[in-house]
Amino acid sequence: MRIYTKTGDKGQTSLIGGTRVSKADLxxxxxxxxxxxxxxxxxxxxxxxDEARRALLKEVQDRLFTIGSNLAAEPEQQKKVIPDLKNEDIERLEKAMDEMDAELPPLRHFVLPGGHTSVSFCHVARTVCRRTERLVIALAEQAEVHPMIVPYLNRLSDYLFVLSRKMAQELGVEEVKWLPRV
Structure with missing residues (x-):
């Protein structure tokens, strides 16, 4: 099977359902x-x-495919063939955050991204998650969006922040505190 179709060569693509839209569409x-x-x-x-964490991150990737499928579908298709998000998906992230947070020192300062490459990549994922959330909110102002997507992304960015702190702790690197000039 060829991966290229040439149908997007003029700057358009298809939604699930067949409608052609600009590749610059929100x-x-x-x-x-x-x-x-x-x-x-x-x-x-x-x-x-951490194997349990790797398994959770794999689940997150699965949920992101669900979200992408939902967003790529025309509204009438979203109810027919698209996998769904569930409240348990959000609760799983909250439980994981609570478990990690119980082992972390209290947060008393803003934290600057950095300290270790792994921690920095976790912060990059967090900021991309926040950008994704903003785009979904903008899209929801124009079209119907599944009501669980924004809460899931919001919780995921929180999870990634806590994960970055936990990774720093496990790697034995000090969190880079933001101490503003006075």
Whole structure:
């Protein structure tokens, strides 16, 4: 099977359902950013040595494919063939955050991204997640968007922040505190 179809050579692509839209359409930008986030989550998963965490990050990647599929579908198609997000997906992230947070020192300062390459990549994934969330919110102002997507992305960015702190702790690197000039 050829991967190239040449149908996008004039700057258009198809949604699930067949409607042709510009590749610059907000919907395309949004699910393209979900794909970018998924790539960074894969990178963070590859850098992680904790097997339970790797399994959760794999689940996150699966959920991001669900989100991307949902965003790539025309509204009438979303109810027919697209996998769904569930509240348990959000609760799983919250539980994982609570478990990591119980082992972390209290957060008393803003934290600057850095300290170790793995931690930095986790922060990159977090910021791409926040950008994805903003794009989904903008899209929701124009079209129907599944109501679980924004809460899931919001919780995922929180999870990635806590994960970055936990990774720093496990790697034995000091968190880089932001101490503003006075």
């Amino acid at each position: 919907r395309i930008d949004t699910y393209g950013t979900v794909d970018e986030l998924n790539c960074y989550i894969g990178l963070v998963r590859d850098l992680n040595t």
